[in-house]
Amino acid sequence: MEITQGHYKIVIEIAQRHYKIVMERRQRHYKIIVVITERHYKIFMERTQRHYKIVIEITQRHYKIVMERTQRHYKIVMERRQRHYKIVMERTQRHYKMVIEITQRHYKIVMERTQRHYKIVMELAQRHYKIVIEITLRHYKIVMEMAQRNNKIVMERTQRHYKIVMELTHRHYKIVIEITQQHYKIVMDRNPATLQNFHGNNPATLQNSHGISPATLQNSH
Secondary structure: OHHHHHHHHHHHHHHHHHHHHHHHHHHHHHHHHHHHHHHHHHHHHHHHHHHHHHHHHHHHHHHHHHHHHHHHHHHHOOOOOHHHHHHHHHHHHHHHHHHHHHHHHHHHHHHHHHHHHHHHHHHHHHHHHHHHHHHHHHHHHHHHHHHHHHOHHHHHHHHHHHHHHHHHHHHHHHHHHHHHHHHHHHHHHOOOHHHOOOOOOOHHHHOOOOOOOHHHHOOOO
């Protein structure tokens, strides 16, 4: 009996160390994915905003130069070229309007793609979290079945340890989601006021409820 208990104690310690190592590796992997995704999202949004600002500034400067030249020309030949001036002004305005519409459509497309990318990343993170929880539950069930066959005290300690780990995992996941949503909201709030409503979405529509809480993760054994 002493040899059996010693062997059982060694097996439990090895299983606990293995479980701790696996959970630490998974948490580090999840943290790295979130950090890389946030950096990529930040860089992409900054480049998009800089590009949009440059296009608008160039268009405005071009429009200002064209108007100044047209006005000078109009002053010189005002009496003889009124019809010509009217045609030129209409074409210039149509061209300016067309450039603005194309720029707005391009900006809308970029914003929609960015939102879809953000939504996909969030869904992948949630699926990854769900898979980790399922694997952990299966691992916990196996360990509990082994513990139930041998020692009631070890089973109670394992339950307490599992409950603490699941609560910490849920809190970590909740914090990561909140930080990501806050970052997304800040980036969206910084968009130019003239185009804030083109994408038709807001951060609230992207809050995909995962439906997982510590209570639902306490698997009744």
